[in-house]
Amino acid sequence: MRCLQDVFAATPFVVSFEIFPPKTEQGDESLFANLDRLAARSPAFISCTYGAGGSTRARTLELCRLIQTRWSQTATAHFTCVGSTRDELLEWLSQAHEAGIGNIMALRGDPPSGETTFQKVQGGLGYANELVALIREQFPEMGIGVAGYPEKHPEAESEQVDLANLKRKVDSGANAVFTQLFYVNDHYFRFRDRARGLGIEKPIVPGIMPITEFSRIQRIVSMCKTDFPNDLAAKLEAAQDDREAQFEIGVDYAVQQCQQLIDQGAPGIHFYVLNKSEACERILDGLQIPATS
Numbered sequence: 001m002r003c004l005q006d007v008f009a010a011t012p013f014v015v016s017f018e019i020f021p022p023k024t025e026q027g028d029e030s031l032f033a034n035l036d037r038l039a040a041r042s043p044a045f046i047s048c049t050y051g052a053g054g055s056t057r058a059r060t061l062e063l064c065r066l067i068q069t070r071w072s073q074t075a076t077a078h079f080t081c082v083g084s085t086r087d088e089l090l091e092w093l094s095q096a097h098e099a100g101i102g103n104i105m106a107l108r109g110d111p112p113s114g115e116t117t118f119q120k121v122q123g124g125l126g127y128a129n130e131l132v133a134l135i136r137e138q139f140p141e142m143g144i145g146v147a148g149y150p151e152k153h154p155e156a157e158s159e160q161v162d163l164a165n166l167k168r169k170v171d172s173g174a175n176a177v178f179t180q181l182f183y184v185n186d187h188y189f190r191f192r193d194r195a196r197g198l199g200i201e202k203p204i205v206p207g208i209m210p211i212t213e214f215s216r217i218q219r220i221v222s223m224c225k226t227d228f229p230n231d232l233a234a235k236l237e238a239a240q241d242d243r244e245a246q247f248e249i250g251v252d253y254a255v256q257q258c259q260q261l262i263d264q265g266a267p268g269i270h271f272y273v274l275n276k277s278e279a280c281e282r283i284l285d286g287l288q289i290p291a292t293s
């Protein structure tokens with residue numbers, strides 16, 4: 001199992017997949033069948049999200065453990081500051097470490113539903129850079145990923161402030177930045193250039209969510225306040241009664257989007273797979289990816 005720092009040193013183009021813990025047994029079965037297929041693509045790692053409000057504390061660890069034992073893939077556990085004191089954060093990190101999980105996606109997390117601002121618990125942490133610093137101090141060998149926002153984090157007052165905060169995370173010890181999903185590459189290129197201008201030298205990996213069902217993506221895009229191309233929306237609207245057609249439009253778009261990212265030097269792609277493999281498999285088949293040395 002490799003730590004993020006080794007992954008990027010050894011691989012010219014890093015493909016990773018992100019899954020989330022299902023809420024039902026049926027969801028588990030479906031995820032496991034999809035993990036069989038995703039693992040066959042030999043990703044650099046598979047990450048598992050940490051539920052809002054810490055709702056998947058144990059499940060995230062359990063799935064990461066399974067990713068490493070049953071599928072022999074490197075796992076990355078997402079982890080947030082929400083609802084935990086520093087001691088509780090350390091307890092969870094120790095469990096992850098003991099389970100052989102070598103990578104953490106270190107996040108602040110969102111406010112609980114119904115609340116608009118994030119409140120740190122007494123004795124807890126207020127920002128992801130503090131979590132990165134804690135992990136780096138207590139578990140120096142762990143790989144650490146952090147979140148980046150090509151279209152700015154919704155709470156940040158400006159792009160400049162948001163990038164300065166991203167730099168804090170990298171300076172605190174993060175090994176790589178994984179971006180929020182986006183559909184317009186220019187936002188990524190601009191973000192990457194501005195980050196480099198500030199001295200952020202770590203890999204900035206685009207986060208791509210394939211479109212498989214327009215109504216679902218519309219909800220996510222509106223939640224994340226992500227720019228969505230008008231011509232793509234028009235094509236998907238024209239196919240609103242035909243799921244298969246939407247899937248094909250989504251795959252075609254992602255192949256073009258990812259190929260442009262590859263051609264313009266992106267260090268990898270982090271796919272938000274939504275626990276399904278098919279779209280990603282099709283997209284990977286359509287891409288020319290720099291060969292592994």
Ligand SMILES: Cc1cc2nc3c(=O)[nH]c(=O)nc-3n(C[C@H](O)[C@H](O)[C@H](O)COP(=O)(O)OP(=O)(O)OC[C@H]3O[C@@H](n4cnc5c(N)ncnc54)[C@H](O)[C@@H]3O)c2cc1C
Nearest residue numbers: 049050078107108109110127128147153155156162165180
């Ligand atoms: C790749 C990726 C994976 C994710 N996985 C999960 C997950 O598994 N579970 C989950 O609940 N959420 C997840 N999220 C969502 C994330 O938790 C939210 O976007 C959250 O609102 C911000 O988290 P962050 O780590 O970016 O926070 P931070 O980096 O702490 O930033 C939050 C806000 O505070 C500002 N800020 C940061 N540091 C400081 C500082 N020191 N002083 C003042 N202001 C500061 C930033 O500009 C930003 O506006 C993920 C997001 C991404 C992009």
